[in-house]
């Protein structure tokens with residue numbers, strides 16, 4: 001009995017250690033619908049320069065180590081504002097905020113952050129810090 005409890009405790013510790021910091025287990029960031037809408041919008045407006053799999057071409061990769069290094073430790077708001085003001089690079093500032101928010105949700109989903117019940121909006125984007 002004593003030993004099996006100890007084993008459960010140790011495996012819980014091992015699982016906690018195994019989950020990557022960036023995934024920030026337990027937290028939710030956007031709704032599944034936002035990420036789905038964002039996927040379509042991304043393919044129409046962003047993928048020509050960032051590739052449909054976000055690995056980058058004319059524009060840099062929007063997932064992976066370099067991307068996470070650049071945005072980690074900042075609120076989602078910073079990423080959202082950059083996209084809203086500077087992208088798409090061939091027509092900056094042309095996209096409605098809701099569309100950019102959905103695209104941001106999609107980019108977060110591709111970087112391992114989880115969907116949940118609460119939509120990503122400007123207030124939550126300010127409060128949610130991207131994990132380092």
Ligand code: HEC
Pocket residue numbers: 042045046047048049050058059060061062066067070079082083086087088089090095103
């Ligand atoms: C015409 C090509 C082009 C299109 C279309 C485009 N981008 Fe970009 N994007 C770039 C280039 C070039 C850069 C790098 C320049 C810079 O950082 O100012 C960039 C940089 C970025 C970055 C910063 C990446 C980093 O970590 O430095 C983000 C985020 C981004 N784009 C998102 C988007 C989104 C979202 C869309 C669609 C709404 C989009 N881009 C459409 C060319 C493009």
